[in-house]
Amino acid sequence: MSDKVLLAHGSGGKLAHEIIHNNFLSALDNPILNQLDDSAIINAEGKLAFTTDSYVVQPIFFPGGDIGKLAICGTVNDLAMVGAKPLYLSLAFIIEEGLPIKDLRKIIASIKETADEAGVIIVTGDTKVVNRGSADRLFINTAGIGIIPPGVNISGHNAQPGDAVIINGTIGDHGIAVLSQREGLGFTTKLESDCSPLNGLVAEMLEVSNAIRCLRDPTRGGLASTLNELAEQSGVSIRIEEDKIPVREEVGSACEMLGLDPLHVANEGKLVAIVDAEDAEAIVARMQKNQYGRDAAIIGEVQEEHPGRVVMKTRLGTSRIVDMLVGEPLPRIC
Amino acid sequence: MAIANDFRRSELVAGLVRSINQHATREARFMEFCGGHTVAILKNGIRQLLPPAIALTSGPGCPVCVTDNADLDKAIALARLPNLIMASFGDMLRVPGSSSSLQEARAAGSDIRIVYSPLDALELARTNPQKSVVFLAVGFETTAPGVAASVLQAKKEGLKNYYILSLHKLCPPITKVLLDSGEINIHGLICPGHVSAIIGSNPWQFIARDYGIPCVVSGFEPLDILQCVDMLTQQVARKEAKVEIAYKRSVTPQGNLTAIKIMEQVFQPAPSCWRGVGKVADSGLVLKPEFKDFDAELNFDFDPGPTKTQKGCICGDILRGVKTPQECKLFRKVCTPMSPVGPCMVSSEGSCAAYYHYGEEDVR
Incomplete structure (x- = not known):
């Protein structure tokens, strides 16, 4: 058997079965996936959350993770950000020969390891192999389904003046x-x-409070x-x-050097x-007990005036606008 | 971050602000030459700390911004040549030329790579021996020595496929032109920190001597800038005009002699075209004749096409310190970082981009 993925591995023939x-299948083994029908058949009751994302990070292995871990965490977190309990994921690979x-x-x-930690199972999948140069090593798409517990209503539209803004740890x-x-x-x-994966942390936050209005994961664009x-x-x-936003010294220094804003x-x-x-x-006290919320902090508050604006009080005591990231200053990172 | 935090300590800030307030007995307008300073001033809200008597105005110190359309067109035309890799700093890609940009050329198939140093471009030349690699050499005295070093290294290694398009510009000559124009009325110059780290503070002496304008070289941390403003304010109060350094950890009067030597070995001064100003004698750098094999302009046949200027864009006036971004009719309406009309909205050191991102209107 070849030690590399070949075009023929995506042909639908014997080699495809083999790969x-x-x-x-050997790694992700579970009863729903093992059926190998054209669709996975699942039972779900309640309000469903459904999301999808594609992962093209380069390099595919990086300190603290790889494109696979990212593909699970990203989709699990998107489900968690509406308060859903993530259950089932699809997994599609586009592999460069x-x-x-x-x-x-x-x-x-x-x-497998990340899905186990997050408590989700991969129930359906797809593999395509493309010519050299048609993809960059490996692209992954995952979609996910989760169930929103009764009474949970989390949305980006829900912030109200006076609310507190929390982050679960160091940024960048x-x-x-x-x-x-x-x-x-x-x-x-x-x-x-x-x-x-942040679904465990979110579940704990929901145990403490029923007044969590918005959740969002600050991925691309920070x-x-x-x-x-x-x-x-x-x-x-x-x-x-x-002053209140947690930033690691290494991140702060690298940003200074590269001209980036954490x-x-x-x-x-x-x-x-x-x-x-x-x-x-x-909520913060509970978050700090979770390994993914140890450095959680209240970093600001919601106000009424100047709708749509984000303003930061700097360390100097002055104020400035905080704008969205424009464009892609550096190559792709997720 | 530890270093950065040291330079943002609030008690030191308060001390400098007190001193500035105490000495600001007359109205004074200081020009920050450098785009890096413009960004730092806006990003840290430094104007909010200054008394009303002290005004800060932005100057021409953004190398991407001052690059003329005709020069951008040359770069774009070169990038379109087959079998050629154009290596560029990221900022240049989105800058609109007369009718296109490097970004558009890349989308149309040109091989344009973002690099962080001319030495990365040199490495591209080594690893792609069958292609020509052109480094788009944009920058002030700060970047010129590094580019010169890459040319010397290429010569030493006998690389035949490495070229530069030298669009380098020199800071003291353009400052003289601005002061001679009589268009700007300034009482002090915040001299560029990184440029002065190379050339030293001595090349600014003529401004203090001939124009009676105080000059202080500044670093880029909030405390550096406040210290610089304090020193300028004190000079104005004492009616002095001398060159001082508020950035002694990086700048000496003589500058970096090794860097200057390398720069002078490879480059010679030449006329250069500045956006909004036009051709200025001895304000650019071209390769010396003995390095002509590395000069992209001399070694490729390309047609940059007719030069056009962007309608309604006042980047030229902004770069001369005559107008502010908010005075531009296009600002925030037609011209945004998402669809920039002029370079000052593209570059990370551009005044318009800095005002757009960090603007101080209605935030307090």
Whole structure:
């Protein structure tokens, strides 16, 4: 057997069967997936949440994760951000011919591990192999279904003046960890991506409070873009304080060096929560007990004036607008 | 971040602000030459800390912005040549030329790579021996030594496929032109920190001497800038005009002699076209004759086409310090970072982009 993925592996013939059985099914084994019918048949009751995302991160292995872990966390987190309990995921691979089988296996193992941690199962999948140059090593698409518990109503439209803004930890770790691996950037760091499934953390937050109004994961575009989206959707302004936003020293230094703003750098294991101010401290206290919320902090508040604007009080005591990231200053990171 | 935090300590900020208030007995307008300073001033809300008597105005110090359309068109035409890799700093890609941009050329199939240093471009030349690699050398005295070093290295290695398109510009000559024009009325110059780290503070002496304008070289942290403004304010109060350095950890009067030597070994001054100003004698750098094999302009046959200027765009006036971005009819309406009309809205050091992103209207 070849030690690399060949075009023929995507042909639908014997080799295709072989790659699916030997790599995907053996690792992701579960009764629904094992049926191998054209669609997965699942039971679900209640209000469903449904989402999809594609993953094209480069490099496919980076400190703290890989494209497989990212593909699970990203979709699990999108479900968690509407308060859903994630249950079932689809998994589609577009592979550039020549990808080493051992890399494929490593990524599938990582998918399995992350899915287990998040408590989701892969119920359907697809594999395509394309000519060299038609893709960059490996692209993954996942879609996910989750169930929203009764009484939970979380949406970007729900922020109200007076609400508190919470982040679950340090910002910019993922973007800088991935950038540090890029050819030509030439800086080394021990920093790891924060890539992680946040559904457990969200479930704990929901146990503490029924006044969680908005949740969003600040991935591409960073915290700044997420806050702007929420301010826009809810028709409010958000005022944050620079001093209160957790930023690792390595991330701060790398940003200074590269001319980036940590507020614009991508995260893959972070969430912004806008909650009733009365519940904020209890929520943060609970978050800090979870491994993915240890550095959780209240970073600002929702205000009425200047709807759609995000304003930051700087360390100097002055104020400035925090704008969305425009364009893609650097190559793709998720 | 530890360093950055040291330079943002609130008690030090308060001390400098007190001193500025105390000395600001007369109205004074200071020009920050450098786009990096414009960004730092807006990003940190520094104007909010200054007394009404002190005004800050932006200057021409954004290398991407001052690059003329005719030069951008050359870069775009070169990038379209077959079998050629154009290596460029990321900022240049989105800058609109007369009728296109490098970004559009890339979408149409040109091989354009973003690099962070000319040495990355050199590496591209080594690993792609069958192709020509052209480094788009845009920048002030800050970047010129690095580019010069890449040319020297290419010569040493006998690389035959490495070229540069030198659009380098020099800061003191353009400052002289601006002051001679009589268009701007400034009482102090915030001299560029990174440029001065290379050339030293001495090349600014003529401004203090001949024009009676105080000059202080500044770093880019909020405290650096406040210290610089404080020193300028004190000079104005004492009616002095001298060159001082508020960025001693990086800048000396003589500059970086090694960098200057490399730059002078490879480049010679030449006329250069500045957006909004036009051709200025000895304000650019071209390769010396002995390095002509590395000069993209001399070694490729390309047609940049007719030069056109963007209608309604006042980037030229903004770069001369005559107007502010808010005075532009296109600002925020037609011209945004998503669809920039002029370069000052594209570059990360451009005044329009800085005002757009960090603008101080209605935030307090």
